[in-house]
Amino acid sequence: MVSAPLPARAREADSKARLRLWIRLLRASRLIEGVARERLKAQFNATLPRFDVMAALDRKPDGMLMSEISRFLMVSNGNVTGIVDRLVGDGLAVRSQRNGDRRTSFISLTRKGRAAFAQMAAAHEVWVNELFGALSARDAEQLSAKLKSFRSDWESEA
Amino acid sequence: MVSAPLPARAREADSKARLRLWIRLLRASRLIEGVARERLKAQFNATLPRFDVMAALDRKPDGMLMSEISRFLMVSNGNVTGIVDRLVGDGLAVRSQRNGDRRTSFISLTRKGRAAFAQMAAAHEVWVNELFGALSARDAEQLSAKLKSFRSDWESEA
Numbered sequence: 001m002v003s004a005p006l007p008a009r010a011r012e013a014d015s016k017a018r019l020r021l022w023i024r025l026l027r028a029s030r031l032i033e034g035v036a037r038e039r040l041k042a043q044f045n046a047t048l049p050r051f052d053v054m055a056a057l058d059r060k061p062d063g064m065l066m067s068e069i070s071r072f073l074m075v076s077n078g079n080v081t082g083i084v085d086r087l088v089g090d091g092l093a094v095r096s097q098r099n100g101d102r103r104t105s106f107i108s109l110t111r112k113g114r115a116a117f118a119q120m121a122a123a124h125e126v127w128v129n130e131l132f133g134a135l136s137a138r139d140a141e142q143l144s145a146k147l148k149s150f151r152s153d154w155e156s157e158a
Numbered sequence: 159m160v161s162a163p164l165p166a167r168a169r170e171a172d173s174k175a176r177l178r179l180w181i182r183l184l185r186a187s188r189l190i191e192g193v194a195r196e197r198l199k200a201q202f203n204a205t206l207p208r209f210d211v212m213a214a215l216d217r218k219p220d221g222m223l224m225s226e227i228s229r230f231l232m233v234s235n236g237n238v239t240g241i242v243d244r245l246v247g248d249g250l251a252v253r254s255q256r257n258g259d260r261r262t263s264f265i266s267l268t269r270k271g272r273a274a275f276a277q278m279a280a281a282h283e284v285w286v287n288e289l290f291g292a293l294s295a296r297d298a299e300q301l302s303a304k305l306k307s308f309r310s311d312w313e314s315e316a
Contacts, residue, residue: 014295015287021298022190022286024305029187032180128180129173137172139304140179146297147182 032131039127044120049073051124053083054109054117057093063106092116190289197285202278207231209282211241212267212275215251221264250274 033048040046056072057064064072070080084107087093092113095105109117132140191206198204214230215222222230228238242265245251250271253263267275290298 014298015283017295017298017302018287018290018293019283021290021293021302021305024302025183026187026191028305029184033184125173125177129176132176132179135176135179135304137175140172140175143301143304144175144179144182146293146301147179147186 032128035131036124036127039123040120043123044116046120047083049079050083050087051117051120053080053087054092054113055121057107057109058114058117058121061108063096063098063108065104065106069107087113190286193289194282194285197281198278201281202274204278205241207237208241208245209278211238211245212250212271213279215265215267216272216275216279219266221254221256221266223262223264227265245271 036051037048040048040051052073053069056069060068066080066084069084073080084093084095087109088095088107091110093107093109095107097104098106135143194209195206198206198209210231211227214227218226224238224242227242231238242251242253245267246253246265249268251265251267253265255262256264293301
Protein backbone atom coordinates (compact mmCIF):
# COMPACT_ATOMS: atom_id res chain seq x y z
CA MET A 1 0.00 0.00 0.00
CA VAL A 2 1.37 3.41 -0.97
CA SER A 3 0.71 6.18 1.54
CA ALA A 4 1.87 9.74 2.12
CA PRO A 5 5.06 10.15 4.18
CA LEU A 6 4.44 10.76 7.87
CA PRO A 7 5.12 14.53 7.99
CA ALA A 8 2.61 15.18 5.21
CA ARG A 9 0.00 13.01 6.92
CA ALA A 10 0.61 14.79 10.22
CA ARG A 11 0.16 18.16 8.53
CA GLU A 12 -3.04 16.89 7.00
CA ALA A 13 -4.31 15.76 10.42
CA ASP A 14 -3.46 19.20 11.87
CA SER A 15 -5.29 20.87 9.02
CA LYS A 16 -8.39 18.75 9.64
CA ALA A 17 -8.25 19.48 13.39
CA ARG A 18 -8.34 23.23 12.70
CA LEU A 19 -11.11 22.82 10.16
CA ARG A 20 -13.15 20.79 12.68
CA LEU A 21 -12.63 23.50 15.30
CA TRP A 22 -13.83 26.15 12.88
CA ILE A 23 -16.98 24.19 12.01
CA ARG A 24 -17.78 23.66 15.72
CA LEU A 25 -17.10 27.27 16.53
CA LEU A 26 -19.35 28.40 13.72
CA ARG A 27 -22.16 26.03 14.69
CA ALA A 28 -21.92 27.02 18.35
CA SER A 29 -22.04 30.71 17.54
CA ARG A 30 -24.96 30.30 15.11
CA LEU A 31 -26.92 28.26 17.63
CA ILE A 32 -26.34 30.77 20.42
CA GLU A 33 -27.10 33.69 18.10
CA GLY A 34 -30.35 31.94 17.17
CA VAL A 35 -31.38 31.65 20.81
CA ALA A 36 -30.42 35.27 21.51
CA ARG A 37 -32.32 36.46 18.41
CA GLU A 38 -35.52 34.65 19.43
CA ARG A 39 -35.45 35.82 23.03
CA LEU A 40 -34.55 39.44 22.22
CA LYS A 41 -37.54 39.50 19.89
CA ALA A 42 -39.92 37.79 22.34
CA GLN A 43 -38.88 39.61 25.49
CA PHE A 44 -37.73 43.03 24.23
CA ASN A 45 -39.11 43.26 20.69
CA ALA A 46 -35.52 43.93 19.61
CA THR A 47 -33.37 42.49 16.84
CA LEU A 48 -29.87 41.12 17.34
CA PRO A 49 -28.23 43.86 15.18
CA ARG A 50 -30.05 46.50 17.25
CA PHE A 51 -28.75 44.88 20.45
CA ASP A 52 -25.24 44.79 18.95
CA VAL A 53 -25.34 48.48 18.01
CA MET A 54 -26.59 49.42 21.48
CA ALA A 55 -23.83 47.29 23.05
CA ALA A 56 -21.23 49.15 20.98
CA LEU A 57 -22.66 52.56 21.95
CA ASP A 58 -22.94 51.58 25.60
CA ARG A 59 -19.16 51.11 25.73
CA LYS A 60 -18.54 54.64 24.41
CA PRO A 61 -20.46 57.25 26.42
CA ASP A 62 -18.74 60.01 24.37
CA GLY A 63 -20.30 58.74 21.17
CA MET A 64 -19.16 56.86 18.09
CA LEU A 65 -18.92 57.70 14.41
CA MET A 66 -21.06 55.59 12.10
CA SER A 67 -17.87 54.14 10.62
CA GLU A 68 -16.63 53.17 14.10
CA ILE A 69 -19.86 51.35 14.87
CA SER A 70 -19.67 49.48 11.56
CA ARG A 71 -16.06 48.49 12.10
CA PHE A 72 -16.79 47.32 15.63
CA LEU A 73 -19.70 45.21 14.44
CA MET A 74 -18.17 44.11 11.16
CA VAL A 75 -21.34 44.91 9.25
CA SER A 76 -22.03 47.31 6.43
CA ASN A 77 -22.55 51.02 7.09
CA GLY A 78 -25.93 50.80 5.36
CA ASN A 79 -27.28 48.40 7.95
CA VAL A 80 -26.00 50.51 10.82
CA THR A 81 -27.63 53.67 9.41
CA GLY A 82 -31.09 52.13 9.49
CA ILE A 83 -30.62 50.80 13.00
CA VAL A 84 -29.33 54.13 14.30
CA ASP A 85 -32.24 55.95 12.61
CA ARG A 86 -34.70 53.76 14.49
CA LEU A 87 -32.84 54.12 17.80
CA VAL A 88 -32.93 57.92 17.39
CA GLY A 89 -36.63 57.76 16.45
CA ASP A 90 -37.34 55.73 19.60
CA GLY A 91 -35.50 58.25 21.77
CA LEU A 92 -32.80 55.69 22.67
CA ALA A 93 -29.91 57.41 20.87
CA VAL A 94 -28.97 60.91 19.70
CA ARG A 95 -26.77 62.36 16.96
CA SER A 96 -24.51 65.28 17.87
CA GLN A 97 -21.70 67.32 16.30
CA ARG A 98 -18.34 67.81 17.94
CA ASN A 99 -15.73 70.59 17.70
CA GLY A 100 -17.84 72.55 15.28
CA ASP A 101 -17.48 69.85 12.62
CA ARG A 102 -20.91 69.76 11.01
CA ARG A 103 -20.11 67.05 8.49
CA THR A 104 -19.66 64.16 10.87
CA SER A 105 -22.06 63.24 13.63
CA PHE A 106 -21.39 61.22 16.73
CA ILE A 107 -24.01 58.79 17.96
CA SER A 108 -24.54 58.09 21.63
CA LEU A 109 -27.19 56.43 23.79
CA THR A 110 -29.61 58.62 25.70
CA ARG A 111 -30.32 57.98 29.37
CA LYS A 112 -33.40 56.06 28.25
CA GLY A 113 -31.24 54.09 25.79
CA ARG A 114 -28.71 53.16 28.47
CA ALA A 115 -31.48 51.96 30.78
CA ALA A 116 -33.08 49.91 27.99
CA PHE A 117 -29.73 48.37 27.08
CA ALA A 118 -28.93 47.54 30.72
CA GLN A 119 -32.12 45.47 30.93
CA MET A 120 -31.37 43.59 27.71
CA ALA A 121 -27.73 43.05 28.63
CA ALA A 122 -28.66 41.55 32.01
CA ALA A 123 -31.07 39.11 30.35
CA HIS A 124 -28.48 38.33 27.66
CA GLU A 125 -25.87 37.49 30.28
CA VAL A 126 -28.30 35.07 31.94
CA TRP A 127 -28.96 33.33 28.59
CA VAL A 128 -25.26 33.02 27.79
CA ASN A 129 -24.62 31.52 31.20
CA GLU A 130 -27.44 29.09 30.72
CA LEU A 131 -26.12 28.02 27.29
CA PHE A 132 -22.51 27.81 28.47
CA GLY A 133 -23.52 26.28 31.80
CA ALA A 134 -21.62 23.04 31.12
CA LEU A 135 -18.34 24.97 30.87
CA SER A 136 -16.60 25.82 34.12
CA ALA A 137 -15.43 29.42 34.51
CA ARG A 138 -11.86 28.08 34.28
CA ASP A 139 -12.64 26.38 30.96
CA ALA A 140 -14.29 29.55 29.73
CA GLU A 141 -11.20 31.58 30.64
CA GLN A 142 -8.86 29.11 28.94
CA LEU A 143 -10.95 29.09 25.79
CA SER A 144 -11.10 32.89 25.78
CA ALA A 145 -7.32 33.12 26.11
CA LYS A 146 -6.80 30.72 23.19
CA LEU A 147 -9.23 32.63 21.01
CA LYS A 148 -7.57 35.90 21.94
CA SER A 149 -4.07 34.71 21.14
CA PHE A 150 -4.97 33.41 17.70
CA ARG A 151 -7.04 36.45 16.88
CA SER A 152 -4.39 39.11 17.40
CA ASP A 153 -2.23 37.38 14.80
CA TRP A 154 -4.52 37.97 11.88
CA GLU A 155 -6.65 40.83 13.11
CA SER A 156 -4.87 43.23 10.77
CA GLU A 157 -5.68 41.08 7.73
CA ALA A 158 -9.39 40.79 8.39
CA MET B 159 -17.09 49.03 52.74
CA VAL B 160 -20.08 46.81 52.12
CA SER B 161 -19.53 44.18 49.43
CA ALA B 162 -21.34 41.11 48.17
CA PRO B 163 -20.56 37.87 50.03
CA LEU B 164 -17.82 35.80 48.40
CA PRO B 165 -20.01 33.11 46.79
CA ALA B 166 -22.10 35.77 45.02
CA ARG B 167 -19.00 37.58 43.82
CA ALA B 168 -17.51 34.29 42.59
CA ARG B 169 -20.71 33.53 40.67
CA GLU B 170 -20.61 36.98 39.17
CA ALA B 171 -17.00 36.46 38.07
CA ASP B 172 -17.97 33.10 36.51
CA SER B 173 -20.83 34.75 34.72
CA LYS B 174 -18.55 37.44 33.29
CA ALA B 175 -16.00 34.80 32.20
CA ARG B 176 -18.67 32.99 30.17
CA LEU B 177 -19.93 36.26 28.71
CA ARG B 178 -16.38 37.21 27.68
CA LEU B 179 -15.95 33.81 26.02
CA TRP B 180 -19.17 34.28 24.09
CA ILE B 181 -18.14 37.73 22.86
CA ARG B 182 -14.72 36.41 21.74
CA LEU B 183 -16.27 33.41 20.07
CA LEU B 184 -18.74 35.59 18.24
CA ARG B 185 -16.08 38.07 17.12
CA ALA B 186 -13.77 35.28 15.98
CA SER B 187 -16.50 33.58 13.99
CA ARG B 188 -17.66 36.86 12.40
CA LEU B 189 -14.11 37.80 11.44
CA ILE B 190 -13.43 34.39 9.89
CA GLU B 191 -16.80 34.39 8.14
CA GLY B 192 -15.95 37.81 6.73
CA VAL B 193 -12.66 36.55 5.29
CA ALA B 194 -14.35 33.44 3.87
CA ARG B 195 -17.14 35.55 2.36
CA GLU B 196 -14.71 37.91 0.59
CA ARG B 197 -12.51 35.16 -0.76
CA LEU B 198 -15.36 32.92 -1.90
CA LYS B 199 -16.71 35.90 -3.84
CA ALA B 200 -13.34 36.93 -5.28
CA GLN B 201 -12.03 33.49 -6.18
CA PHE B 202 -15.19 31.48 -6.91
CA ASN B 203 -17.90 34.12 -7.37
CA ALA B 204 -19.82 32.24 -4.66
CA THR B 205 -21.63 33.42 -1.55
CA LEU B 206 -21.10 31.95 1.90
CA PRO B 207 -24.68 30.57 2.12
CA ARG B 208 -24.18 28.91 -1.28
CA PHE B 209 -20.95 27.33 0.01
CA ASP B 210 -22.76 26.19 3.18
CA VAL B 211 -25.58 24.56 1.21
CA MET B 212 -23.09 22.79 -1.07
CA ALA B 213 -21.15 21.62 2.02
CA ALA B 214 -24.35 20.14 3.48
CA LEU B 215 -25.23 18.39 0.20
CA ASP B 216 -21.69 17.10 -0.26
CA ARG B 217 -22.03 15.12 2.98
CA LYS B 218 -25.21 13.39 1.78
CA PRO B 219 -24.72 11.82 -1.66
CA ASP B 220 -28.23 10.31 -1.43
CA GLY B 221 -29.78 13.75 -1.26
CA MET B 222 -31.44 15.93 1.35
CA LEU B 223 -34.90 17.34 1.86
CA MET B 224 -35.15 21.14 1.85
CA SER B 225 -36.11 20.98 5.54
CA GLU B 226 -33.01 18.91 6.32
CA ILE B 227 -30.76 21.44 4.62
CA SER B 228 -32.39 24.30 6.55
CA ARG B 229 -32.07 22.50 9.85
CA PHE B 230 -28.43 21.66 9.18
CA LEU B 231 -27.64 25.27 8.31
CA MET B 232 -29.93 26.91 10.85
CA VAL B 233 -31.32 29.30 8.26
CA SER B 234 -34.83 29.83 6.96
CA ASN B 235 -36.31 27.52 4.34
CA GLY B 236 -36.94 30.55 2.12
CA ASN B 237 -33.25 31.32 1.82
CA VAL B 238 -32.37 27.73 1.07
CA THR B 239 -35.00 27.55 -1.70
CA GLY B 240 -33.40 30.43 -3.62
CA ILE B 241 -29.91 29.00 -3.24
CA VAL B 242 -31.00 25.54 -4.37
CA ASP B 243 -32.86 27.05 -7.35
CA ARG B 244 -29.65 28.75 -8.47
CA LEU B 245 -27.54 25.62 -7.91
CA VAL B 246 -30.00 23.61 -10.04
CA GLY B 247 -29.97 26.37 -12.68
CA ASP B 248 -26.16 26.23 -12.77
CA GLY B 249 -26.18 22.45 -13.20
CA LEU B 250 -24.53 21.94 -9.81
CA ALA B 251 -27.49 20.25 -8.09
CA VAL B 252 -30.58 18.26 -9.08
CA ARG B 253 -34.01 17.66 -7.58
CA SER B 254 -35.35 14.10 -7.62
CA GLN B 255 -38.29 12.11 -6.22
CA ARG B 256 -37.89 8.96 -4.20
CA ASN B 257 -40.13 5.92 -3.62
CA GLY B 258 -42.79 7.31 -5.90
CA ASP B 259 -43.46 10.20 -3.50
CA ARG B 260 -44.06 13.12 -5.86
CA ARG B 261 -44.72 15.69 -3.15
CA THR B 262 -41.25 15.85 -1.65
CA SER B 263 -38.06 16.27 -3.61
CA PHE B 264 -34.56 15.37 -2.60
CA ILE B 265 -31.71 17.65 -3.57
CA SER B 266 -28.26 16.33 -4.39
CA LEU B 267 -25.10 17.64 -6.01
CA THR B 268 -24.36 16.65 -9.60
CA ARG B 269 -20.91 15.41 -10.58
CA LYS B 270 -20.14 18.97 -11.70
CA GLY B 271 -21.41 20.27 -8.33
CA ARG B 272 -19.21 17.86 -6.37
CA ALA B 273 -16.16 18.90 -8.38
CA ALA B 274 -16.93 22.60 -7.89
CA PHE B 275 -17.42 22.10 -4.16
CA ALA B 276 -14.19 20.11 -3.83
CA GLN B 277 -12.24 23.07 -5.23
CA MET B 278 -13.91 25.55 -2.90
CA ALA B 279 -13.55 23.27 0.12
CA ALA B 280 -9.82 22.80 -0.49
CA ALA B 281 -9.32 26.58 -0.69
CA HIS B 282 -11.51 27.09 2.39
CA GLU B 283 -9.43 24.59 4.38
CA VAL B 284 -6.27 26.52 3.47
CA TRP B 285 -7.84 29.82 4.62
CA VAL B 286 -9.00 28.33 7.93
CA ASN B 287 -5.53 26.94 8.56
CA GLU B 288 -4.00 30.28 7.79
CA LEU B 289 -6.40 32.09 10.17
CA PHE B 290 -6.01 29.49 12.93
CA GLY B 291 -2.29 29.12 12.28
CA ALA B 292 -1.33 30.35 15.76
CA LEU B 293 -3.27 27.47 17.34
CA SER B 294 -1.47 24.14 17.55
CA ALA B 295 -3.42 21.11 16.39
CA ARG B 296 -3.52 19.99 20.03
CA ASP B 297 -5.07 23.30 21.08
CA ALA B 298 -7.53 23.05 18.23
CA GLU B 299 -8.55 19.56 19.37
CA GLN B 300 -8.95 20.65 22.98
CA LEU B 301 -11.07 23.63 21.99
CA SER B 302 -13.21 21.43 19.74
CA ALA B 303 -13.78 18.95 22.56
CA LYS B 304 -14.86 21.72 24.95
CA LEU B 305 -17.22 23.20 22.41
CA LYS B 306 -18.64 19.77 21.68
CA SER B 307 -19.28 18.93 25.32
CA PHE B 308 -21.13 22.13 26.04
CA ARG B 309 -23.10 21.98 22.84
CA SER B 310 -24.68 18.57 23.38
CA ASP B 311 -26.16 19.83 26.65
CA TRP B 312 -28.41 22.42 25.12
CA GLU B 313 -28.68 21.23 21.54
CA SER B 314 -32.25 20.11 22.11
CA GLU B 315 -33.29 23.54 23.35
CA ALA B 316 -31.93 25.51 20.43
